[in-house]
Amino acid sequence: MSDHITDPASHAHDFEMNAEVATGPSLSYWQLVRKRFARNRTGVIGAIICCAIIFTALCAPFLAPYTPATKDRSAIYTPPQMPRFIAQDGGLTRPYVLGFAEEMHPVTYEITFQPSPEKRVDLALFVQGPEYQFLGMNFTTHFIGGAKGAPVHFLGTDGLGRDVFSRMLYGSRITLLMGMIVMGMACVIGTLVGVTSGYLGGRTDTVIQRVIEFVKSFPDLPLYLALVAVLPRRADPMLTFVMFAAIVVVLKWADLARELRGKVIAIRSVEFVRAAVAVGASDKRIIGRHIIPNMSSHIIVWATYVLPEVILLESFLSFLGVGIQQPMVSWGVMLNAVRDFQSLASAPWLLAPVGMIILSVLAFNALGDGLRDAMDPYSHD
Template identity: 45%
Template sequence: MEVKTEVKNVVPGKAKRKVEGRSLWMDAWLRLKKNKSAMFGMALVIVICLAAILAPYITRYDPYDQLIWKEGASAKLAPPSATHWFGTDIYGRDIYTRVVYGARISLQIGFAATGISVIIGVILGSLAGYYGGFIDDIISWLTNVIFAFPFLLFVLALVAYLPPSLPLMYMSIGIISWASFARVARGQVIQVKEMEYVEAATAVGGGDWRIIFKHILPNILAPIIVQATLEVGSIIMLESSLSFLGFGVQPPKPAWGYMINEGRQFFLSGQWWWSVFPGFAIMALVLGFNLFGDGLRDALDPRLKQ
């Protein structure tokens, strides 16, 4: 008895074609969306960033306005209420307004200092990894010196002996926090420079700088982006610590660390809101960057692709 078998052409489905055609970044984004903690962290960062940008539209007061001259003595150390959501300080300034405007300062220092660190660290790390030899020894020694020296003490020394200003703050932090980026870039360049496309670019006469910036750096961006995301949170914590100690952003600017320092002497007497709400703001922003950075690291790790 003859059995007829119908042979059908197997055509890859749309889903399979889409998976094969996805880029690295799209694939990473799809994995990142499945990470609930990373999405929660990203939401925290986005909300705080939007609050900082839209500060004049979501607050009713000026961050420097002393309301005791308008509302009388009742505006002094007023507890949280419908009028003042986070209460007021001893000068009658609205704490909610100062917390929102303080996000601008923290984010500005965090992003600017991280940008400076990325530029310095990636350039030095790329040179060390690409050339090796004496250049690698010098840059690696300098990186180890930066790691060995107490980070906070180094920043305090720079800030204490120079006139305080916002640009000085993020430049000082950025100049001495590049070592982690240099170490990441160096390790990645050592791996990538042995790839065939780099050897091909060298064979056709490509210059060293062209090979580094056009062929190598675009392929090592993933770990650098992850490191930068985590570094922003660390720098915000450092800036808050410096402001708390009185070496950071100077009053009357609404720096979160300085607000905590101002309100700590009233905490035990019952006026807890002056210190607690800026502390919660620091915690939320740093937590958001850390959760998002951890999720981004997992999403960009090719070993977790399956």
């Protein structure tokens, strides 16, 4: 990835000079970045989708009609109930869904579901439903649901009668939380190690680089599986979550540290850093005021690329059953229920989290591409 990300902060002055000639008033570096990013349609769309996904995760208890553990024994493997706006007579009506009538094939004994107009359920906003906690307080109001408490399952139900749509919204919280934790910790560790290695040099740099090479010498996937396999199977789900996040952090920080080390070596020889050393500035001030700010754009872009990688990794390992464990809900845990062809054939709507995974990965990658182009002063509009 280091081949594709250009660190522009050290060339901010040239960037501002070119912009002043082209646009008139001189703008700061970050103002120019914001202006260039706003012209990138793909990046803006990606940013909007990313914000929507994060908002959905934060407000999942309110947006979801049910809690992830709510079960409806009378609606096992029920197909999705898509909202309708056209009445039977062809006119427009308030949004509603249709319930299903079960029919059994006389020969194969296969149960099929047919929409029944007699089981119409009108949709309503701000309905009362199962109790949930949000910001430490208990609530029973949900954004959308069936009028008068009638059951509604927009994306169907699973083998235990749990609402797939609600579980997918709750699952976004665990999946994104895993990504954010790994991204944040890897950024902190990678930045500290990379800056230390590049700035101090000498024996310290040699030792740190040998450690990084040792970490990067292991093949990622087999090492993930081997490390996760040693996690206690009967451990608390939260403990498993923390240990899983720690394992991923250990294997992600080395890439950033190696990239930043090379940039620090280049930055410490430029004029403003040498001038700071000449006037007697401390190492702490040089690193905090000159070196790290000039690498901030690279760190930001790296973070937007590593987040979708962690989302894919968590979903894949949880799908295999070696990642997040029940009763915690993530997109990968939901996909774990359709590992066999029989479940997939009888309830293909259980693959709905795949759509969220694809959407989030594409959105964060689009955001990363937009930020990379906006922060590169030598890229062409």
